[in-house]
Each structure stands twice: as structure tokens, then as C-alpha cells.
Amino acid sequence: MMQEPVLVLNANFEPIHVCSTRRAVGLILAGKADMIVNGRGHIRTISQLLPRPSVIRLETQVHRPRPRVKLTRREIFRRDNYTCQYCGRRDVNLTVDHVIPRHLGGPHKWTNLVAACSACNHRKGGRKVDEAHMHLAHIPKEPPANAAYIFGKHLSENGEWEPYISGW
Structure with a gap:
């Protein structure tokens, strides 16, 4: 329950990261982030009932270089x-x-x-494609580093992320 993914938005609502619920709750309690979407119910502690966030937004803008998809x-x-x-x-x-x-x-x-x-x-084998008399279905290229590609693998379980990912 505390390891479920949470979408982290920059102060300008740009998706920048996916973290665990535990980390997201820590950021909210520290005053570094606000909860945008609560689609998962609540966390019961000894003294209080905390919402389980699905999307959070950082209070301050984080400047970072454009993301690239890692070659793996x-x-x-x-x-x-x-x-x-x-x-x-x-x-x-x-x-x-x-x-x-x-x-x-x-x-x-x-x-x-x-x-x-x-x-x-x-x-x-160790030959070029034309030497082996084979053909490629698609010409290989670097995938786009947009939010839809980077965070798209999480959309099937987290449909509430769609409005925040599709705009970037």
C-alpha cells in the first residue's frame, strides 16, 4: 500500500517523477508538496487519518535538464x-x-x-542486415522523451494521471 506509485508534478504542473506513496506523504507532511488527486482512500495512523495521494505537486519549481530515455x-x-x-x-x-x-x-x-x-x-550473426538478406520492420531511433512515453507505462493502473501527462 505504501509502495504504490505517485505522480510528482513540478510547480508548473509538469510531470517530473514517480515516487512511492510513503515518499509522497513525507513530502506533503514536510510542506514541500500539495496533494492534487486522492484516488486511493486514506491511511489510518494512531492519531489521524491521512489521504493516500495519487498525484502531488511540488511547492517550488525544480529546474532540471530535459529528460532522456535511458538506453537499456x-x-x-x-x-x-x-x-x-x-x-x-x-x-x-x-x-x-x-x-x-x-x-x-x-x-x-x-x-x-x-x-x-x-x-x-x-x-x-555478425553480418550487416543486407548481407544476411534480412529487412528491418522499423528504422531504429531514440524514443521520445515526452511525459506520455516516460510515464505511460503507469497509466493502465493509474487512469487519474491522464490529464497531467497528456498535456506535456
Whole structure:
């Protein structure tokens, strides 16, 4: 119950983070944040009844650089919709493939990495895509660093976040 995600908004209502309910309640009690949406009921303590926040807003504006999506296996699979980019099969046992292999000078960047099933990755081997007579379903690119992409994975369980995420 205290580990449920809470959307943290900047003072200008820009979504900046997701924290736990425990952290959100601590920020509210310290006077550093205000509760915007209470969609989860209450927390009963010995002496009081505290609302369980779903969305909070910081009191002061936090200036930070524009977010970027981190380059991880999970994010590559998410960008490619958990689908092999060579045969189009949705698979749970995906691998990450370098379109231009590392030993041929291919960088470890968003534009050179795709999700591939193990059969296609093995078939391609250490060759380039055209040398292996294979085709990519989509040209790989860095995913957008907008709020809808970054926080969108939480929307299925937290529908009340939609108005705060969709505007950014």
C-alpha cells in the first residue's frame, strides 16, 4: 500500500517523477508538496487519518535538464513493442541485436539497436542486415522523451494521471 506509485508534478504542473506513496506523504507532511488527486482512500495512523495521494505537486519549481530515455534492454524492447524487428514475431525471449555489428564499427546507440528473437539474431550473426538478406520492420531511433512515453507505462493502473501527462 505504501509502495504504490505517485505522480510528482513540478510547480508548473509538469510531470517530473514517480515516487512511492510513503515518499509522497513525507513530502506533503514536510510542506514541500500539495496533494492534487486522492484516488486511493486514506491511511489510518494512531492519531489521524491521512489521504493516500495519487498525484502531488511540488511547492517550488525544480529546474532540471530535459529528460532522456535511458538506453537499456527493457527500453529497447518497449520501444520495439516487444516484437522482433526482423520477422515480426512477438516473443518473450527477445535479444538485443546490433544492426551494424560492434566488430564492424557499429555504435552502441539507439539508432543501432533493435529487439530480435533469438532465431533471427542467430541467423543474422555478425553480418550487416543486407548481407544476411534480412529487412528491418522499423528504422531504429531514440524514443521520445515526452511525459506520455516516460510515464505511460503507469497509466493502465493509474487512469487519474491522464490529464497531467497528456498535456506535456
